[in-house]
Amino acid sequence: MAQHIVLDRVSKRFPPARRGGDEIVAVDDVSLAIEQGEIFGIIGYSGAGKSTLVRLINQLEPVSAGRITIGDVPISELRGKRLREQQTGIGMIFQRFNLLSSRTVAGNVAYPLEVVGMGRAERRRRVEELLEFVGLAGRADAYPEQLSGGQQQRVGIARALAASPQVLLADEATSALDPETTAEVLDLLARINRELGVTIVVITHEMEVITRIADRVAVMEAGRVVETGSTYDVFTRPQTATARRFVQTVVRALPEGDELQQLRAQHEGRLFTISFTDAGASEARVFGALARAGIDFNLVHGGVDDIQGRVYGLLTIAVRGDAATVDAALAQVGAGVTVEEQR
Numbered sequence: 315m316a317q318h319i320v321l322d323r324v325s326k327r328f329p330p331a332r333r334g335g336d337e338i339v340a341v342d343d344v345s346l347a348i349e350q351g352e353i354f355g356i357i358g359y360s361g362a363g364k365s366t367l368v369r370l371i372n373q374l375e376p377v378s379a380g381r382i383t384i385g386d387v388p389i390s391e392l393r394g395k396r397l398r399e400q401q402t403g404i405g406m407i408f409q410r411f412n413l414l415s416s417r418t419v420a421g422n423v424a425y426p427l428e429v430v431g432m433g434r435a436e437r438r439r440r441v442e443e444l445l446e447f448v449g450l451a452g453r454a455d456a457y458p459e460q461l462s463g464g465q466q467q468r469v470g471i472a473r474a475l476a477a478s479p480q481v482l483l484a485d486e487a488t489s490a491l492d493p494e495t496t497a498e499v500l501d502l503l504a505r506i507n508r509e510l511g512v513t514i515v516v517i518t519h520e521m522e523v524i525t526r527i528a529d530r531v532a533v534m535e536a537g538r539v540v541e542t543g544s545t546y547d548v549f550t551r552p553q554t555a556t557a558r559r560f561v562q563t564v565v566r567a568l569p570e571g572d573e574l575q576q577l578r579a580q581h582e583g584r585l586f587t588i589s590f591t592d593a594g595a596s597e598a599r600v601f602g603a604l605a606r607a608g609i610d611f612n613l614v615h616g617g618v619d620d621i622q623g624r625v626y627g628l629l630t631i632a633v634r635g636d637a638a639t640v641d642a643a644l645a646q647v648g649a650g651v652t653v654e655e656q657r
C-alpha cells in the first residue's frame with residue numbers, strides 16, 4: 315500500500331507554562347507512516363501528545379521541527395491560502411461534536427461548503443446526499459440539541475465529509491457516547507473507510523475502538539511513539555509496558571501475583587496456560603487431548619478474544635491426574651497452540 319501521511323522526525327514544543335519553567339515537549343521526534351486507505355489508531359495516556367500529533371497532521375498547529383507530508387504535499391511547509399486549500403482535504407471529528415447550536419443539521423453540514431463558495435443548489439444536493447449517507451435523511455431541519463449524542467456525532471461526520479476529504483481525523487470521537495451508539499459510529503467510520511477509501515486516524519483511550527476498527531496502532535508515551543504494529547500484533551504481543559497495560563484492559567492477560575495465588579488455592583492440580591492465535595488452532599485440541607487420555611481438568615481463567623475479527627485465546631486450566639500421563643497428553647497437542655505450565 316502507498317504511504318499517505320508521513321511524519322518525519324516531527325516535534326512540537328510549547329513555551330513553558332510559567333516564566334522560568336520548562337518548555338513543554340508535547341510531541342518528541344516522531345516518525346510515522348500511515349498508509350493510504352487504512353484506519354490507524356493512536357493510543358496513550360492523557361498528556362502523551364495524541365491530540366497535539368493530530369493537530370499537527372492538519373496543521374492547526376505548526377511543527378517545531380520535522381516535516382509532514384500528505385500524499386505528495388509537504389503540508390507542514392505550506393502557509394496561507396495554499397495551506398487552507400490542503401486543510402479542506404482533511405476532515406476532523408471531535409469528542410464534543412463541536413456543532414453550531416444556532417444552525418440546523420443541514421446548516422451545520424453546509425457550513426464548510428459555504429466557506430469554499432459552493433453554490434446554493436449544489437450545496438443543497440450535497441447536504442442531502444451526506445445526510446442520507448450518515449442515516450439522518452429525515453433530520454435536516456432539526457437543531458443539534460434535539461438530537462441524541464450519536465446523531466450529533468453523525469452530523470459532525472457528515473460535516474467532516476462535506477468537502478470529500480481523503481483523510482479523516484477522529485479525536486476521541488466516541489468517548490462521550492454510550493457503548494451501543496459507539497458501535498454505530500464505529501460502523502459508520504468503517505463504512506466511510508471501505509466505501510469512500512478515506513484514510514482515518516483515530517485517537518482514543520477506548521481499546522474497544524482500536525480492536526474493532528483499527529488496522530494498525532501506535533502507542534504514545536511522553537510525546538514519543540514507543541510501539542507501532544498491526545492491531546492484532548500489538549494486542550497479542552505487546553512489546554512495551556505501556557502497550558501491555560492498555561492491551562490488558564480488553565485482552566485477557568495471564569493471571570499473575572495475587573490472582574495466581576488465589577487460583578492455586580481454589581483449584582487442585584497443575585495450572586497450564588493455553589495460548590493460540592488465529593492460524594486455525596483452538597483450545598479444543600488441548601481439551602480433546604486431555605479428554606482422550608481420561609484426564610480431569612477445568613477452565614479457571616481467561617477466554618477467547620476477538621481482535622479485528624481475528625481470534626486470540628489465552629486461557630488457564632487446572633489439570634488433575636498422574637503427572638506423566640498429563641505431560642504425555644499435552645505433548646500431543648501439536649503446532650499452533652502453546653501450552654505452558656504456570657509454576
Ligand SMILES: Nc1ncnc2c1ncn2[C@@H]1O[C@H](COP(=O)(O)OP(=O)(O)OP(=O)(O)O)[C@@H](O)[C@H]1O
Binds near residue numbers: 328339358361365
Ligand atoms: N496549546 C498548548 N500549550 C501548551 N501546552 C500544551 C498545548 N497543547 C498541549 N499541551 C501540552 O502538551 C502535552 C500533550 O498534550 P496532548 O493534549 O497532546 O495529549 P493527549 O495525549 O492528547 O492527552 P489528552 O488525552 O488528555 O488530550 C501535555 O503536557 C499538554 O499539557
